[in-house]
Amino acid sequence: MKNCKKLSYSDKIRWRIRGWWTVIVLMIAYIVVVSVLGGGDSRMMTRMARNVSQFITWGGMIYAGVRIHKNKKLLLDPQRMRELHLRELDERNRWLHDKSGGVVMDIMLIILLITTDTAALFNMPAFYLSLSVLLTAIVLKFGTYLLYRHGIA
Numbered sequence: 001m002k003n004c005k006k007l008s009y010s011d012k013i014r015w016r017i018r019g020w021w022t023v024i025v026l027m028i029a030y031i032v033v034v035s036v037l038g039g040g041d042s043r044m045m046t047r048m049a050r051n052v053s054q055f056i057t058w059g060g061m062i063y064a065g066v067r068i069h070k071n072k073k074l075l076l077d078p079q080r081m082r083e084l085h086l087r088e089l090d091e092r093n094r095w096l097h098d099k100s101g102g103v104v105m106d107i108m109l110i111i112l113l114i115t116t117d118t119a120a121l122f123n124m125p126a127f128y129l130s131l132s133v134l135l136t137a138i139v140l141k142f143g144t145y146l147l148y149r150h151g152i153a
Helices: 002-006 009-037 047-076 078-089 091-099 102-122 124-149
Strands: none
Touching (some): 009 102, 047 102
16 A cells, blocks of 8 residues: 555546446446346346346446546646645545545445345345345435534534
């Protein structure tokens, strides 16, 4: 991790772009593996499970593509890159992120998204349980963030 501190901010942006491309490749591999295993059988899936699964999968792909595009545009505009770098270094934003669960909650949300998507394709009771846990985690994360942001908590 000491090497990351030596990177310039534009190098960090380039690494983020590579990371988002990795996410897209992994999502495509996930789609292939699920189709080989026979997931997503329309006879087993409810309409809600199908819609949530498609939203998570394709929404994630679109989100990753948008992040790649924004980061590439950011590399072309040094002024915007400096502004974003200062915003990321802002102690209040870091404090709010940490109070609302921080990196641990972010990782948990990603794992819950993958679990919910997989359960939607294979097992309806597990899907509904996973979806309720995912929605509860989202409400807790953003609710806590808003409470601390507005100084209520």
